[in-house]
Amino acid sequence: MNDLILEAHDLWEDFSEKQVLNNLNFKLKRGTFLSIVGENGVGKTTLIKIILGQLNPTKGTIEFFPNRKAVKIGYVPQFRNIGDEYPLSAKNFVSLNFNGYKLPWLSRHEKARLKQILQQTNLTKIENEPLGQTSGGEKQRAYLAQALINQPDLLILDESTASLDPIAKENLLELVKNLNQKTGVTVISVTHDIPLAKQFSDEFLLLKADGYETGPINDLNIYDYQGGQ
Numbered sequence: 001m002n003d004l005i006l007e008a009h010d011l012w013e014d015f016s017e018k019q020v021l022n023n024l025n026f027k028l029k030r031g032t033f034l035s036i037v038g039e040n041g042v043g044k045t046t047l048i049k050i051i052l053g054q055l056n057p058t059k060g061t062i063e064f065f066p067n068r069k070a071v072k073i074g075y076v077p078q079f080r081n082i083g084d085e086y087p088l089s090a091k092n093f094v095s096l097n098f099n100g101y102k103l104p105w106l107s108r109h110e111k112a113r114l115k116q117i118l119q120q121t122n123l124t125k126i127e128n129e130p131l132g133q134t135s136g137g138e139k140q141r142a143y144l145a146q147a148l149i150n151q152p153d154l155l156i157l158d159e160s161t162a163s164l165d166p167i168a169k170e171n172l173l174e175l176v177k178n179l180n181q182k183t184g185v186t187v188i189s190v191t192h193d194i195p196l197a198k199q200f201s202d203e204f205l206l207l208k209a210d211g212y213e214t215g216p217i218n219d220l221n222i223y224d225y226q227g228g229q
């Protein structure tokens with residue numbers, strides 16, 4: 001049985017002013033926690049957009065196993081502060097990712113899943129509080145719970161811990177790592193935080209202006225990486 005979830009074949013992305021991805025090849029096994037690292041502007045978000053199907057590569061393909069339709073993807077964006085006045089409760093915010101907003105008309109199955117994911121992301125205590133009144137770490141956990149509610153096969157974190165304080169950053173990644181180990185969800189995390197990538201990932205993909213490196217996280221040489229924190 002093929003235990004890959006995706007494979008990039010000879011990927012190139014040329015924008016008019018700039019070549020960003022340059023013959024990129026890598027394989028991602030199911031259940032792996034992969035960190036994508038590299039300096040500003042090397043093409044990390046571009047690669048994520050290609051994986052999400054929002055952008056076509058200039059050349060090459062991303063192959064999904066068994067096929068693209070069968071791989072459910074959850075996406076956690078970079079921290080975007082939700083204003084103090086945001087009225088939706090944490091619970092209702094998380095449930096938005098069920099086919100549209102329909103609380104209190106969730107099915108029994110959906111209610112059970114909502115309860116489970118709120119527990120797994122430590123949100124149960126604040127589930128009825130307006131999200132606007134919660135801390136940055138809690139808001140980001142709510143985005144994580146929203147991305148996980150439909151039980152994706154692949155979870156993508158796009159600089160999701162940027163702007164959180166060091167403790168909230170570590171807590172969020174620890175939570176993701178626990179879910180990765182417990183449920184087998186494959187994780188791709190785009191980050192500039194090399195110490196945290198080293199602490200929680202299995203593998204790395206380092207994008208560079210003139211190519212890339214990939215391998216087990218212990219082989220990531222911090223001196224190869226010039227990015228900021």
Ligand SMILES: Nc1ncnc2c1ncn2[C@@H]1O[C@H](COP(=O)(O)OP(=O)(O)OP(=O)(O)O)[C@@H](O)[C@H]1O
Binds near residue numbers: 018040043046
């Ligand atoms: N649609 C586009 N058209 C033209 N250039 C683009 C487009 N999208 C991205 N770029 C350029 O491609 C380069 C790579 O962008 P990308 O956002 O993928 O980098 P990144 O590695 O995610 O950077 P950062 O760490 O700053 O988030 C940048 O120079 C960006 O300006």
